[in-house]
Amino acid sequence: MRMRVSVIGTGYLGSVHAAGMAELGYSVVGIDPDADKIAALSAGSAPIFEPGLDELLMRHLRSGSLRFSSDVEDAAGADVHFVCVGTPQLSDGLGADLTDIHAAIDSLAPLLDRPSLVVGKSTVPVGTAHQLSDKLARRAPAGADAELAWNPEFLREGRAIEDTLRPDRLVFGVNSERAEKILRELYGTAIAGGTPVVVTDLATSELVKVSANAFLATKISFINAIAEVAEVSGADITSLADALGYDDRIGRKFLNAGVGFGGGCLPKDLRAFMARAGELGVADALTLLGEVDAINLRQRERVVELAQRLAGGSMIGRRVAVLGAAFKPHSDDVRDSPALTIAGQLHLQGADVAVFDPQAMEKARVIYPTLEYADSVVDACTGAHVVLLLTEWPEFRELDPAELGDVVAARVVVDGRNCLDGNAWRAAGWTYRGLGRR
Numbered sequence: 494m495r496m497r498v499s500v501i502g503t504g505y506l507g508s509v510h511a512a513g514m515a516e517l518g519y520s521v522v523g524i525d526p527d528a529d530k531i532a533a534l535s536a537g538s539a540p541i542f543e544p545g546l547d548e549l550l551m552r553h554l555r556s557g558s559l560r561f562s563s564d565v566e567d568a569a570g571a572d573v574h575f576v577c578v579g580t581p582q583l584s585d586g587l588g589a590d591l592t593d594i595h596a597a598i599d600s601l602a603p604l605l606d607r608p609s610l611v612v613g614k615s616t617v618p619v620g621t622a623h624q625l626s627d628k629l630a631r632r633a634p635a636g637a638d639a640e641l642a643w644n645p646e647f648l649r650e651g652r653a654i655e656d657t658l659r660p661d662r663l664v665f666g667v668n669s670e671r672a673e674k675i676l677r678e679l680y681g682t683a684i685a686g687g688t689p690v691v692v693t694d695l696a697t698s699e700l701v702k703v704s705a706n707a708f709l710a711t712k713i714s715f716i717n718a719i720a721e722v723a724e725v726s727g728a729d730i731t732s733l734a735d736a737l738g739y740d741d742r743i744g745r746k747f748l749n750a751g752v753g754f755g756g757g758c759l760p761k762d763l764r765a766f767m768a769r770a771g772e773l774g775v776a777d778a779l780t781l782l783g784e785v786d787a788i789n790l791r792q793r794e795r796v797v798e799l800a801q802r803l804a805g806g807s808m809i810g811r812r813v814a815v816l817g818a819a820f821k822p823h824s825d826d827v828r829d830s831p832a833l834t835i836a837g838q839l840h841l842q843g844a845d846v847a848v849f850d851p852q853a854m855e856k857a858r859v860i861y862p863t864l865e866y867a868d869s870v871v872d873a874c875t876g877a878h879v880v881l882l883l884t885e886w887p888e889f890r891e892l893d894p895a896e897l898g899d900v901v902a903a904r905v906v907v908d909g910r911n912c913l914d915g916n917a918w919r920a921a922g923w924t925y926r927g928l929g930r931r
């Protein structure tokens with residue numbers, strides 16, 4: 494019989510994971526208390542923009558192998574339950590808010606009256622899985638037959654489906670051979686395709702995840718720190734990153750300098766990791782990550798200051814076009830987006846800020862309702878004294894500087910993602926400024 498799978502929490506991670514599990518041939522139910530989300534997913538129209546997701550949802554909703562529900566009781570009877578709920582930053586501190594993950598286990602446990610595996614996928618502070626495992630053993634009617642494993646997720650938004658179906662690696666944090674066997678069977682297709690598997694304990698699996706995100710964040714802040722030095726030395730950070738990247742030990746990926754990292758994961762995971770180290774009495778071990786965070790936030794300030802200088806010192810009465818609202822291209826996610834932080838700061842300083850993003854306008858409007866949202870790049874740039882490119886969508890990379898030059902009030906562009914051809918923009922009469930570029 495086909496394995497039955499439930500996915501608890503159907504946000505950016507869970508909606509893709511549910512569709513991915515259906516694609517792998519399992520019978521899947523996605524559970525989320527957010528009724529609007531469930532209605533949209535059940536209609537095959539994801540409440541997030543993720544390339545290919547709607548098609549995958551529609552295919553498996555039609556075949557009957559995928560359904561969604563806001564009632565956790567519908568998860569009863571599944572062999573494997575994936576927990577994909579949010580673990581956001583606490584509003585009054587740096588640590589992770591584990592309210593939802595405890596609530597998810599609390600609501601799931603009483604339904605587990607037969608052998609089943611609960612698999613945590615959310616990103617959690619090390620030690621959380623151990624606590625949840627104890628809770629499950631105490632509360633599930635099946636007792637020790639309802640077991641917990643941890644299988645951290647490494648997908649990237651914008652490439653989430655590919656990363657789900659063909660991950661770089663699989664990490665299984667398990668307490669028993671039985672749990673390992675079930676996970677190996679579940680991910681049999683990827684494993685047969687050559688995906689390496691690391692089988693380890695719960696704590697290591699939790700720590701792998703936050704270490705991976707911390708390392709990626711460190712790479713980005715490293716190159717951004719060097720970019721500041723490059724800028725005052727007349728050096729070019731993009732050529733520098735290319736040259737570094739040819740060294741296999743370093744690699745070119747995640748060395749793109751610019752406004753830095755944002756999103757629902759890297760920033761909050763970095764802070765939660767430091768907070769957890771503090772709780773464990775080893776805060777000093779991670780002071781490096783405090784710098785990584787500070788360098789990252791400084792990139793946003795640098796762009797605000799640069800925009801001010803280029804606008805003549807004061808933003809009052811100045812119009813700024815902000816191209817990009819999402820934290821990265823191919824996503825509509827605006828959580829901790831550098832583009833919106835910068836737009837918001839300039840607005841606070843009196844600028845007239847017009848934002849355009851191909852996918853993230855609706856979500857941006859919810860968190861920054863007072864900004865102006867334009868219908869197109871041209872609309873946003875009309876009358877602008879400074880154009881800021883802050884998310885490197887392909888259509889922004891291909892903008893024609895001559896055409897855009899006709900609508901702006903001043904030909905001034907800040908390339909916050911170092912993705913434009915500076916020489917071509919200068920040749921078209923623009924003042925072009927990249928971050929750490931000539």
Ligand SMILES: NC(=O)C1=CN([C@@H]2O[C@H](COP(=O)(O)OP(=O)(O)OC[C@H]3O[C@@H](n4cnc5c(N)ncnc54)[C@H](O)[C@@H]3O)[C@@H](O)[C@H]2O)C=CC1
Nearest residue numbers: 502503504505506525527578579580593596597615616646
């Ligand atoms: N977004 C991403 O690309 C990745 C996220 N992660 C981790 O996965 C977790 C989820 O992240 P996102 O999907 O981005 O968050 P999200 O906020 O988009 O989704 C979380 C979902 O959980 C639901 N939820 C809350 N309480 C619940 C409960 N008791 N029962 C069932 N559902 C509940 C919410 O309604 C929401 O739809 C986080 O720990 C994150 O760090 C890990 C890898 C990739």
Ligand SMILES: O=C(O)[C@H]1O[C@H](OP(=O)(O)OP(=O)(O)OC[C@H]2O[C@@H](n3ccc(=O)[nH]c3=O)[C@H](O)[C@@H]2O)[C@H](O)[C@@H](O)[C@@H]1O
Nearest residue numbers: 646647648649650713747748749753754755756758820821
């Ligand atoms: O834990 C998570 O949620 C996920 O976080 C990141 O994925 P994601 O946030 O989707 O996006 P990334 O591609 O990592 O980009 C993060 C941020 O870094 C920025 N970035 C990335 C690369 C780079 O060279 N420079 C740079 O500024 C991006 O613009 C973006 O704002 C990780 O890459 C995933 O492996 C992980 O699963």
